Amino acid sequence: MADIDARSVARFVEDTAHAAMPHRLYTLIFPMDRPNGKVLLGMKKRGFGQGKLNGFGGKVEPSESVEQGAIRELAEESGLRATRVENCGLLLFYFEDNPVAMEVHVFMAHEYSGKPAETEEMRPEWFDIDNMPFSQMWADDKCWWPLARNGRSFVGRFWFKADQVTITRQALTPVDSLDFARNARNIS
Numbered sequence: 001m002a003d004i005d006a007r008s009v010a011r012f013v014e015d016t017a018h019a020a021m022p023h024r025l026y027t028l029i030f031p032m033d034r035p036n037g038k039v040l041l042g043m044k045k046r047g048f049g050q051g052k053l054n055g056f057g058g059k060v061e062p063s064e065s066v067e068q069g070a071i072r073e074l075a076e077e078s079g080l081r082a083t084r085v086e087n088c089g090l091l092l093f094y095f096e097d098n099p100v101a102m103e104v105h106v107f108m109a110h111e112y113s114g115k116p117a118e119t120e121e122m123r124p125e126w127f128d129i130d131n132m133p134f135s136q137m138w139a140d141d142k143c144w145w146p147l148a149r150n151g152r153s154f155v156g157r158f159w160f161k162a163d164q165v166t167i168t169r170q171a172l173t174p175v176d177s178l179d180f181a182r183n184a185r186n187i188s
């Protein structure tokens, strides 16, 4: 699974090559119900990733932190208001037909209020954390979900073909801390 060590992944995110590379910031947040072993996913009804089950999230606005963006997107897409979140992963996606990389900051929501409600963008549904519907999710999710599910922080890089299904190369590693990702910003 992991083909490079944690420091080299961290260095990649920090180094000048990545810093100079066009990339856009996104969030991805998973409301967890640990006592019942459940996670809330949403069926994406429109736009990028339509027809896939995923966590909630989207583009980070210039005026907000990635954490604020994750909480906002969760509220907009599911109706839940997160009150305790944890940054658990960083995913970098490259597509062969797009020069702009996606830098996705992954969160777990451990405490939240409200009831999940269908929105224009997402249809929420609870799933068993040990029986995830990977065949309906992005192809990378089955690689890193076991780390997230077990409370490990991780950094992953995935190179996709234009079909948005086929992964041609990947690197995934657990990390002790995601502090190095705190200064994330959009590069255009």
Ligand SMILES: Nc1ncnc2c1[nH]c(=O)n2[C@H]1C[C@H](O)[C@@H](COP(=O)(O)OP(=O)(O)OP(=O)(O)O)O1
Binding pocket: 026, 027, 028, 029, 047, 048, 049, 054, 055, 056, 057, 058, 059, 093, 102, 104, 138, 139, 140, 141
């Ligand atoms: N490969 C993969 N695995 C897991 N999750 C994702 C991917 N690729 C992705 O894009 N994602 C996630 C990251 C984000 O949470 C969404 C994509 O955000 P998007 O819906 O395009 O952003 P919004 O800001 O909500 O979009 P609009 O409102 O402009 O439609 O998927």
